[in-house]
Amino acid sequence: xxxxxxxxxxQGDFSLSVKSLSIKESGLVAVLGNNGSGKTTFLSLxxxxxxxxxxxxxxxxxFGSYSAKSAGEILSLLPQSGALNMPFDxxxxxxxxxxxxTDGRSYSKEDFDExxxxxxxxxxxxxxERPFNELSGGEKQRVLLARTINKDTKVLxxxxxxxxxxxxxxxxxxxxxxxxxxxxLIIVVIHDLSLAIREFERFLFFxxxxxxxxxxxxxxxxxxxxxxxxxxxxxxxEASKLFIYTEEV
Numbered sequence: 430x431x432x433x434x435x436x437x438x439x440q441g442d443f444s445l446s447v448k449s450l451s452i453k454e455s456g457l458v459a460v461l462g463n464n465g466s467g468k469t470t471f472l473s474l475x476x477x478x479x480x481x482x483x484x485x486x487x488x489x490x491x492f493g494s495y496s497a498k499s500a501g502e503i504l505s506l507l508p509q510s511g512a513l514n515m516p517f518d519x520x521x522x523x524x525x526x527x528x529x530x531t532d533g534r535s536y537s538k539e540d541f542d543e544x545x546x547x548x549x550x551x552x553x554x555x556x557x558e559r560p561f562n563e564l565s566g567g568e569k570q571r572v573l574l575a576r577t578i579n580k581d582t583k584v585l586x587x588x589x590x591x592x593x594x595x596x597x598x599x600x601x602x603x604x605x606x607x608x609x610x611x612x613x614l615i616i617v618v619i620h621d622l623s624l625a626i627r628e629f630e631r632f633l634f635f636x637x638x639x640x641x642x643x644x645x646x647x648x649x650x651x652x653x654x655x656x657x658x659x660x661x662x663x664x665x666x667e668a669s670k671l672f673i674y675t676e677e678v
Contacts, residue, residue: 430454430584430614431475436483438474445470447483447640450633454583457610459625460618462635463658468618469509471635472586475616476506488583502529504584507577510570510592515561519572522561523548526579544579550605551575552598566593574602578609585615591624603628622654622662623673646671 436447445467452458460468473479477492477500485492488503495503505526515522526547527540548554553571556564561572574590587606591599606615607628619625625632626646634642634657642653654662658675665672 430488432484432486434484436474436481436485438470438479438481440470440479443467443470443638445474445479445481445638447471450640450643452614452616452631455610455612455614456631457607457629458614458616458631458633459629460616460633460635461620461622461625466635467638467640468635469588470638471633471640472506472588472616472618475584476500476504476586478506498529501580501582503582504586505577505580505582506586507574507588507590509588510566510573517561519553519556519559519561519564520544520548522572523553523575523579526576527581529580529582543581547575547579551578552601567595567598570594571598571602578605583613585609585613587615587617589618589620591619591621599624622658622675626671626673 431450431452433447433450436445438445460471462468470479474481477497487495487500492500524536524540524544527536527543530540531537545554548557551571551574553568553575556568556572561569564572570590570593574587577585577587591602594602606617609615626649630645632642632644632649633640636657642657651662651664660675660677662673662675665674
């Protein structure tokens with residue numbers, strides 16, 4: 430689905446480097462690293478918002494051969510939460526995710542039905558008529574995630590989708606993403622190392638702009654994580670679960 434070779438993306442004095450990376454067409458992939466390590470830049474590159482040197486293939490084709498519209502039909506990006514101003518009700522915000530499936534003039538009954546289904550799955554149906562701008566930070570984040578899911582693309586690029594989200598909804602959203610990842614590729618920037626290791630199936634770690642560590646749960650190593658994050662990382666295994674605690678070096 431995604432293949433990168435000798436990728437370099439530069440912005441000012443910051444440079445992102447990915448020597449080689451291949452990701453299959455489905456699964457739940459976590460992108461981790463300290464602040465400023467290149468995680469957001471990596472998603473921007475994959476989504477087409479960041480120029481690069483090197484080779485980037487999406488679904489077997491050179492990414493540069495895609496138009497913005499055709500790339501948008503394959504992958505969608507949920508950026509970091511910010512001061513997004515959308516003076517519409519919640520239902521309409523989520524509905525606009527279906528725009529890529531329309532004729533450019535109107536939405537179909539299927540678009541409305543799919544919007545309702547996604548809103549139920551993300552537990553925001555009770556917010557249907559609320560103005561988006563009046564929501565809390567966590568509610569806004571769930572609405573924007575629902576809008577991204579509603580695009581129904583093969584690849585979802587999610588930058589910190591659980592920020593400001595309470596524990597209950599974080600748990601529900603992880604379950605939903607795991608179910609979607611059976612048929613889609615979902616790449617998530619996440620800061621909660623314990624949550625990532627418990628729930629995700631592959632991990633991409635960035636250090637100072639470089640993809641330095643690409644592993645499955647079985648391959649992950651305490652010493653390597655300690656080096657990446659600059660803290661002592663320890664694992665606690667209980668039954669089939671792996672938990673993590675950290676302490677200063």
